Amino acid sequence: MVSQQIVIVNTGCANISSVKFAVKRLGLPVTVSDDLAVIQKADKVFLPGVGSANAAMASIEKKQLVSCIQCLTQPVLGICLGMQLMVEKSEESLSDSTHCLGLIPGEVKRLQVGDLRLPHMGWNTVIPVADAPLFKGIDAGSYFYFVHSFAVAVSEFTMASCQYGMEFSAGIHKDNFFGVQFHPERSSDAGAHLLKNFIDL
């Protein structure tokens, strides 16, 4: 635990600082890097992201990090757009669907919420599946902070779900890859607890 190397992949997106500060608040050192060797050696990897899937994938491709991320075997946590980048493709781009990292089966689609407002912005309740390791010790129905208009549907890879006009994946998990649609770094005590659970894996 003490000697863990925690690395945040520098995706070129804007919420890197807040993820970094959240890890530091847990009393742990953390490095922000886009260096392949540093990312590969890490014990835990964060994949943050805000903005559009298209721009984020372009940034990751430009930094030649796609295969590096795909080959990671240590626990990886994608946050918000970072989670969306973990699935196969995203419908977010207006012209064409964006190919994502393909770490977890699924695709990103616009939320269908009827008369409700988009973006889905604010604190909403999250229901984890049974024994989800990242939600250990966190009550079902705890509030987490969301900001998004696109989401991944519920599937066998869903580790937590949320309701906003429809049910969608608040978190997904396959093998060593974990993703959360909400912002744990901005979700008060519940978010800090989830980050600690990830680091303690």
Next chain:
Amino acid sequence: MLARRIIPCLDVKDGKVVKGVKFRNHEIIGDIVPLAQQYAEQGADELVFYDITASSDQRVVDKSWVTRIAQVIDIPFCVAGGIKTVEEAGKILEMGADKISVNSPALADPELITRLHDTFGQQCVVIGIDSFFNEETGKYQVHQYTGDETRTQVTTWETADWVKEVQQRGAGEIVLNCMNQDGVRQGYDIEQLAAIRKNCLVPLIASGGAGESVHFKNVFEQADVDGALAASVFHKGIIPIPVLKAYLRQQNIAIRD
């Protein structure tokens, strides 16, 4: 269920939190970081820091406090005031702010909203609107440069039209500050907010007029706003946030515990 948000607004002038009555006579309330931390611990759902000097003085003020807040706060926060370019917005987001709010510069250059949207995504872009009810014309009009009363001016925009315009350009959230109510604690402008709500498809935050807990209940129930922003009632301890949230939960309003 998505909770309604309680949002303390900290008006910032020269690095201190201030509050005036009807936008005037600003008095110092305290230092930014400890106040922000205190509100987060009390259960605020989000914080807005509104640098009220920046737009009016035609300068970008020292924003190093954004990083200091991001280091200690574990709830979302938005920074407003004097953001005139994509570069300035980018710096604030890099420092750790979750959203940036643009008011007067968007009126001067509406295309700025489009550029912010295209660069950072809709979720980062909040548009603040200062709306004043003109009794002579019977219309709600958008005002500009309200941080400095010597430069405050009426724009040609009627509020409803500007609300429509900013959504088309990619605003992710609108904070509607009802100037007639600001700082006088007589309740939110339910009538105006309910009317704007009908044509606002993004989250809408009510601002101006909170004085009692029942004002929050009314604005959530009658104007269906997503969040309610207030300053003086929180800064002066008139309504402690835990008391307000307990009251609203009793009234069956969805509130984060």
